[in-house]
Amino acid sequence: MKGPYKFYYWPTIQGRGEFVRLALEEARAPYTDVARTKGGVARMTNLMQRKGRGSSPFAPPFLESGKLLIAQTANILIYLASRHRLGASGEEARIAAHQLQLTIMDLVAEVHDVHHPIASSLYYEDQQAEAKKCAAAFVDERIPKFMGYFERELAHNGGRFMVGRSLSYVDLSIFQVIAGLDYAFPRAMKRLGKKAHPLRALHDRVASRPRIATYLASERRLAWNEDGIFRHYPELDR
């Protein structure tokens, strides 16, 4: 048996951690979501400041697997894919999957910056005027550009999976991105229409996979909220 893993992420948001949670759930890998257990947040922040041998995370999420402590979402996903049936095996598929995942993570960073364009350390309310400007460009230019790219990649690969001929962690991540954009920017996503359709179909196929459906219906799946990365502020979704 692979695992059990200890998974560390902020306990009240989906955020970047959710891409890892989805992979763990689809792999049916045994794991503890440490920061959601008693005293877990302190254990998480302690690990970020540990001394001595080995590298420490700059930020959550990170995964403990035996002696290894692995940080950076896309890095964790490579590791899990190498141990579980999460697709993307073989050099070419592994490289293509990671490239797509890193592009997804770039999009996720941009989504965060829409509501925090000036500084992560300031409240949204203190940068709302700038956020409105940022959101206009994000909705008009960036969402269509990223969705168009992912849609083309899906089509080139035959339309059912992002990489290879079976489900990979990239499909799980596309599910999460579509779900997150639908939550944060429902009007913008509706306007995309056909462009988003094949990605929405992929989202639906992932959502109906037995293990994912069970997870989404469980209390392990946190609700969307305005502390995470995908936030619904109607004023940013014209």
Add this chain to the structure above:
Amino acid sequence: MKGPYKFYYWPTIQGRGEFVRLALEEARAPYTDVARTKGGVARMTNLMQRKGRGSSPFAPPFLESGKLLIAQTANILIYLASRHRLGASGEEARIAAHQLQLTIMDLVAEVHDVHHPIASSLYYEDQQAEAKKCAAAFVDERIPKFMGYFERELAHNGGRFMVGRSLSYVDLSIFQVIAGLDYAFPRAMKRLGKKAHPLRALHDRVASRPRIATYLASERRLAWNEDGIFRHYPELDR
């Protein structure tokens, strides 16, 4: 012989491509910097729109190696490290190196967003007021946070290399980050004082490696300028 590689990136800036150029140079890997040859920019943009099998890049840089087309800076560096003596061999070191590289790329994205906080598609001059606010937070909070983190990681690993007991691509990338921050934010970097010192010493050791020194003195090393990611705008460096 590994290679020859075809490397693709914007021909007039260091940008993200420079992390790959440094690795290719240190590895003494044969490569063509395609977009700097005649008609090369068109060949680069064509590859981003190619149809058919295989994934396409979302953006430069990317590397062509035989049948493979590899995008995303950190993904290219994993690939090169697996084929050349660029450190980070073995599972634990490979994971640690990639984690550090992805954190470096996060910093690079933040550096870009300091001068483009509202939209990449707008001129700097059209978002200068917001950029000043963004720069204040970046200089006060983010530079010290990232530098403190990398300095601790270097110290934990013995002080000479970021990962393992020999040079890796992460050391080359730290060189580039220090050089870039020195160019863009000389006053802020000077104020860091002791915190930046071990990283600056690493920067100097990398700069004096024979292959890197030869590269830096050659015309292959592009000059810093205000079209790249690290830009010197005195008004952003209080």
